[in-house]
Amino acid sequence: xxxxxAKKKLGLKEKYQVMTRDLDWTPxxxxxxxxxxxxxxxxxxxxxxxxxxxxxxLTMDAYWKYQAEKEKxxxxxxxxxxxxxxxxxxxDARYINTVKLFLTGxxxxxxxxxxxxxxxxxxxxxxxxxxxxxxxxxxxxxxxQTQVHAISNYNKYYNGFHDFRKWHDRVWxxxxxxxxxxxxxxxxxxxxxxxxxxxxxxxxxxxxxVPFVSGAAYNGDMGTMAYGFSAQSDEARHMTLGLEVxxxxxxxxxxxxxxxxxxxxxxTWRGYRVLTLVAMMMDYMLPKRxxxxxxxxxxxxxxxxxxxxxxxxxxxxxxxxxxxxxxxxKDHLSHQAWCTFYNYTAxxxxxxxxxxxxxxxxxxxxxxxxxxxxxxxxxxxxxxxAAKGNRFYNTTLPMLCQTCQVPLFFTEPGDPxxxxxxxxxxxGMKYHFCSDHCKEIFEHEPEKYVQAWLPVHQIYQGNCFPxxxxxxxxxxxxxxxxxxxxxxxxxxxxxDFEGSEDQRNFAAWRAQATRNV
Amino acid sequence: xxIDLRTVTIKPLRQTFDHIARYLGTDKPxxxxxxxxxxxxxxxxxxxxxxxxxxxxxxxxxxxKIRMKDWDALKDPxxxxxxxxxxxxxRQQDTAEANFDFVESRxxxxxxxxxxxxxxxxxxxxxxxxxxxxxMNNAAVCAYAYGGMTAQAAIYQSMDQLGxxxxxxxxxxxxxxVESLAAGKQAWTNDPVWQPLRRYVExxxxxKDPFELHTVQNLVLDGLLYPLVYDTIIDQIFAxxxxxxxxxxxxxxxxxSAETRKWVxxxxxxxxxxxxxxxxxxxxxxxxxLPRAKEALLPVAAIAVSEQAPALLDEVMEGxxxxxxxxxxxA
Ligand SMILES: [Fe+2]
Ligand SMILES: [Fe+2]
Numbered sequence: 001x002x003x004x005x006a007k008k009k010l011g012l013k014e015k016y017q018v019m020t021r022d023l024d025w026t027p028x029x030x031x032x033x034x035x036x037x038x039x040x041x042x043x044x045x046x047x048x049x050x051x052x053x054x055x056x057x058l059t060m061d062a063y064w065k066y067q068a069e070k071e072k073x074x075x076x077x078x079x080x081x082x083x084x085x086x087x088x089x090x091x092d093a094r095y096i097n098t099v100k101l102f103l104t105g106x107x108x109x110x111x112x113x114x115x116x117x118x119x120x121x122x123x124x125x126x127x128x129x130x131x132x133x134x135x136x137x138x139x140x141x142x143x144x145q146t147q148v149h150a151i152s153n154y155n156k157y158y159n160g161f162h163d164f165r166k167w168h169d170r171v172w173x174x175x176x177x178x179x180x181x182x183x184x185x186x187x188x189x190x191x192x193x194x195x196x197x198x199x200x201x202x203x204x205x206x207x208x209x210v211p212f213v214s215g216a217a218y219n220g221d222m223g224t225m226a227y228g229f230s231a232q233s234d235e236a237r238h239m240t241l242g243l244e245v246x247x248x249x250x251x252x253x254x255x256x257x258x259x260x261x262x263x264x265x266x267x268t269w270r271g272y273r274v275l276t277l278v279a280m281m282m283d284y285m286l287p288k289r290x291x292x293x294x295x296x297x298x299x300x301x302x303x304x305x306x307x308x309x310x311x312x313x314x315x316x317x318x319x320x321x322x323x324x325x326x327x328x329x330k331d332h333l334s335h336q337a338w339c340t341f342y343n344y345t346a347x348x349x350x351x352x353x354x355x356x357x358x359x360x361x362x363x364x365x366x367x368x369x370x371x372x373x374x375x376x377x378x379x380x381x382x383x384x385x386a387a388k389g390n391r392f393y394n395t396t397l398p399m400l401c402q403t404c405q406v407p408l409f410f411t412e413p414g415d416p417x418x419x420x421x422x423x424x425x426x427x428g429m430k431y432h433f434c435s436d437h438c439k440e441i442f443e444h445e446p447e448k449y450v451q452a453w454l455p456v457h458q459i460y461q462g463n464c465f466p467x468x469x470x471x472x473x474x475x476x477x478x479x480x481x482x483x484x485x486x487x488x489x490x491x492x493x494x495x496d497f498e499g500s501e502d503q504r505n506f507a508a509w510r511a512q513a514t515r516n517v
Numbered sequence: 518x519x520i521d522l523r524t525v526t527i528k529p530l531r532q533t534f535d536h537i538a539r540y541l542g543t544d545k546p547x548x549x550x551x552x553x554x555x556x557x558x559x560x561x562x563x564x565x566x567x568x569x570x571x572x573x574x575x576x577x578x579x580x581x582k583i584r585m586k587d588w589d590a591l592k593d594p595x596x597x598x599x600x601x602x603x604x605x606x607x608r609q610q611d612t613a614e615a616n617f618d619f620v621e622s623r624x625x626x627x628x629x630x631x632x633x634x635x636x637x638x639x640x641x642x643x644x645x646x647x648x649x650x651x652x653m654n655n656a657a658v659c660a661y662a663y664g665g666m667t668a669q670a671a672i673y674q675s676m677d678q679l680g681x682x683x684x685x686x687x688x689x690x691x692x693x694x695v696e697s698l699a700a701g702k703q704a705w706t707n708d709p710v711w712q713p714l715r716r717y718v719e720x721x722x723x724x725k726d727p728f729e730l731h732t733v734q735n736l737v738l739d740g741l742l743y744p745l746v747y748d749t750i751i752d753q754i755f756a757x758x759x760x761x762x763x764x765x766x767x768x769x770x771x772x773x774s775a776e777t778r779k780w781v782x783x784x785x786x787x788x789x790x791x792x793x794x795x796x797x798x799x800x801x802x803x804x805x806x807l808p809r810a811k812e813a814l815l816p817v818a819a820i821a822v823s824e825q826a827p828a829l830l831d832e833v834m835e836g837x838x839x840x841x842x843x844x845x846x847x848a
């Protein structure tokens with residue numbers, strides 16, 4: 001048979017096209033707008049989905065093969081780490097609090113990414129982006145589960161992990177990452193993918209995952225390092241998707257530019273506010289520091305991000321507006337955050353502590369313009385108080401920003417001694433913000449942000465006590481009731497690291513494991 | 518810093534996470550499947566309503582007519598978490614690869630009777646588009662179904678269907694060429710033989726209830742399509758007509774449908790067993806879609822087996838009716 005001779009050889013690109021977008025067809029029994037009802041209302045104009053350039057070419061058979069190999073290696077490390085009590089190898093038990101922050105603050109976002117990418121993958125009429133988005137949805141399931149499985153072993157031995165799913169939904173500071181992702185997934189599909197695919201995965205990922213993963217490597221946490229590195233190879237795909245999305249949308253129609261620019265402005269800021277938790281993790285929670293938050297911001301955002309935005313200038317995109325504010329805050333962010341958490345640690349599911357003298361010297365060196373002047377005196381004072389037995393716990397509730405939900409502790413741009421307050425009136429109600437950027441985000445979509453489930457408001461409204469609680473009863477202790485509703489176990493999950501059960505257990509177990517018999 | 522640790526036995530404070538212990542009523546170590554799947558979807562405290570669906574919360578039981586006391590009851594008997602899923606598929610793709618190699622390296626395509634080769638191309642190539650539709654529908658089930666158990670299995674199902682569409686594409690290229698793909702697409706969009714099936718698929722794209730979609734796609738359509746095309750036409754009829762090589766190329770689909778059926782049946786059974794109301798809802802869906810699926814598949818079967826098609830489809834229907842009966846439904 002001469003069929004073989006006549007066969008046209010397909011190039012790699014063509015081959016991938018017949019494996020993906022050629023599967024699609026133009027429907028005639030149902031209208032496009034009924035099959036894809038969510039792609040019009042944001043105002044993004046797409047004229048030709050075929051102009052989509054596949055950011056990577058991976059057919060499912062190859063995907064299964066590579067991913068299964070990665071999983072096999074990863075779980076071998078996770079198992080060995082658990083069997084050998086690898087957790088006793090970390091620098092000191094304070095480090096474990098960064099893993100708590102990760103599981104409670106970040107892993108649930110991986111889950112939301114799984115659902116969100118399934119949603120936008122289904123919503124886009126373009127088969128190219130659909131395939132890339134659905135593959136990411138599948139990857140995000142991996143990230144969520146490998147994190148849960150790896151951290152499960154920490155949960156067996158340490159406090160502050162045991163109810164992460166509930167905490168992520170309920171606890172005041174975790175509403176910062178939660179509302180961030182809820183904001184993205186409730187936006188239209190184009191905004192979601194600009195928010196998560198581009199602003200978060202492409203622009204900010206090096207400021208989120210890299211600090212955790214390299215922090216783990218520096219502090220002897222092979223388990224976290226393993227799932228972190230293993231996820232990085234998926235991230236590489238996700239980043240190219242994020243970048244292609246921006247280019248594709250901008251090339252389709254000039255009218256898309258102002259919409260996309262506004263999203264980049266908004267989501268860089270939203271993402272940056274979430275990174276507040278990472279900043280304090282880097283500067284205060286890692287016993288062995290990798291680099292300061294400020295250095296990380298300068299390298300990953302100002303340098304790398306700067307180059308990216310110069311590259312995007314040909315589409316008319318400029319640097320996000322908030323970059324100036326962030327540049328000012330970089331000398332203060334981590335310190336203000338840690339001071340706040342030090343104060344409110346009676347209501348956190350992780351421990352806080354005062355930096356020791358070595359650590360304060362490191363902070364002075366890394367932050368010559370701010371640490372000694374503004375923050376060292378606070379730590380000195382708290383240390384004196386603690387030595388007298390007055391470890392200070394703030395049991396009042398802070399005011400939260402209506403948009404980012406971080407307590408109002410950030411200072412005025414240009415004046416690190418004055419807390420920044422902004423407010424606006426909407427339909428007869430007053431709303432409060434941490435910054436001009438959060439206020440602007442609210443004012444653009446007030447109907448959305450008035451819905452925010454603000455943990456502090458909810459507590460005041462009586463929605464955060466166990467069922468059957470009577471707040472009018474004699475001797476009612478609201479903090480105690482809230483902690484019960486959170487299922488944060490007072491005296492185990494919260495309070496200072498000094499004197500904690502984690503500290504005692506780790507010391508005893510490590511002594512046992514290093515003692516000669 | 519790496520210290521030498523002696524292996525010591527230290528007593529854990531707890532065995533698993535609280536949401537799992539609460540669900541099981543006891544704190545004990547659980548499988549990776551359960552630890553990575555139980556209670557993973559947020560249930561309350563949603564900050565904003567979707568701008569794309571302001572009537573509902575981000576995850577909302579009211580997107581479906583099905584009612585469940587416990588959405589995590591819709592477990593996957595295959596116990597697929599991501600690691601188990603990819604490892605199962607990696608093994609299957611290994612076999613598929615070996616099968617493709619075997620067929621290609623021995624020139625088995627050239628030994629196929631020409632009528633069988635042509636019938637296989639005409640039958641299988643347009644099915645790429647059906648699988649692509651199933652990929653889309655399961656993406657919707659993943660995005661909009663309530664409960665992490667269902668959403669998780671649905672993304673696996675979705676990507677499996679993409680994989681199947683890609684295997685079918687390779688089969689089209691192997692038994693034919695690029696023009697066969699174009700001709701198959703032409704038949705899919707224009708040939709009257711394929712129009713009832715295309716209408717079924719396109720109509721399913723606008724089904725909003727994720728569990729109706731699960732029924733329409735994974736139970737009804739695939740419940741007839743896979744036994745008809747892969748188990749019967751390819752594995753039996755083509756094989757008997759000298760086309761055993763084709764069965765090697767579709768082995769993935771045969772095994773896959775036998776395996777995923779376990780998930781589909783377990784979820785449908787749990788839904789139907791939950792209440793008489795659920796049973797009625799699902800039965801209505803089956804009543805509405807099953808006759809259409811049967812009607813749509815008749816001309817498709819005829820491509821391969823011409824006048825035998827009605828008898829063959831009746832046989833498949835009989836098997837499917839038994840399957841429905843086990844779930845608690847009727848044909
Ligand atoms: Fe991820
Ligand atoms: Fe804010």
